[in-house]
Amino acid sequence: MMPYSTVRFFCSVVAAFARLVRELRKAVAMAASSSSAAAVSPPVGLIAAAPLPLRRKKLLAALAPPQPQPPVVARPAEVCDAAAGVSVAGVVDQQPQQAESKRKKTSAWSARGRPSRLVIPVADDAGELAAGWGAAAAAATEADVVVEGEGFWVASRAGPRHSMEDAYSVVTHKNGGDSQLAFYGVFDGHGGRGAVDFVSQRLGENVVSAVLAAGSEARDEAPSAAEEDDDAVSAAIRAAYLATDSELLAQHQQGASAGGACAATALVRGSDLYVAHLGDCRAVLSRGGGVAAALTADHTCAAEGERARIERGGGFVSRSGSGVWRVQGSLAVSRAFGDSGLKRWVLAEPAVARVPLRAGCEFLVVASDGLWDKVSNQEAVDVVSRSRNAAATSSVARSCVELVDMARRRGSRDDVTVMVIDLERFVR
Known part of the structure; x- marks a missing residue:
């Protein structure tokens, strides 16, 4: 018999x-009642589906007194993970992979939530304003063209x-036995490459052919007649411009892509320089030790004569x-090749200037409006003059690149083409 104690x-x-x-x-009842509605306890028949170590951890967590938790803001990646519905049986094996996946998603979310880094190019030259167009970054994807030719x-x-809608053309070989006949041109297209490609291929040939067909009487004209604007060579250049425009319009009527092109061209014949242009391409002469002289006046709707x-x-x-200012609210230039829909008002008849090549005529800068919108005539001449003083032909090519860079730094978003022509080689 057991003792009473x-x-x-x-x-x-x-x-x-x-x-x-x-x-x-x-304690179990209190823990179950304090849990959120989203964390619903599984049915009793499914509890055994969880591994034993996991069940023990759940029981200990239920027995432990509730601890105050800091507020948590769910990130989009974490919300997506919770909605994915991962199976309980695979939690132990997939925990490392899930942690790595969550880290990557969180990093991606952080990158999306952060604004992109701004790159603002800084102008190198004093007095230039930094443009907010990221031109420095664009240079890596652009195809720059640098050409060194015979005298250009x-x-x-x-x-x-x-x-790219700019183009250039040069005809410097002997034409009809005349070694002093040379053609240079810079072209700026709009509305696609169709017009500028056609004009750059055809205009030089048409001008040279028309000038040679004009005969030799223009070579030995009297000085008084040579000063007239409507001399034989100038008339031949005008006719070549109009013929090229007619050929381009004929292509447009046959279903070719429309569009137009501006141009600035220089023809050297004997001891004379003939500069012709349509639109806002420009030619600037340097003479007398680097003094800039514009040989063209832009054909824009802002010009009172063109508007009238x-x-x-x-x-x-x-x-x-x-x-x-725009023609019919559409085109900013008042003269150009092509533009068949506006041909009634947008003419292809060029302005032609004749300049005798004398001592002191140094070089000619011909460029598209992408340069002239940001760089003045004298600035362009100054840049080239500095390079010529370096006594190296390659330095002139670098001056062309420098002018392109200058226009881009100052905010030009247009195509930029610069041509420099040595005129001293033609001075007799």
């Missing part, structure tokens, strides 16, 4: 165990807005929101 001890143990069981049940140099760069001519022909000129 022993029986009393066992009874106290049983009572303590019963109280412990009740407390455990209360060219640098060209496409703008960031569209594909268009209005007399039944057209109109309007100013766009950017402040640019």
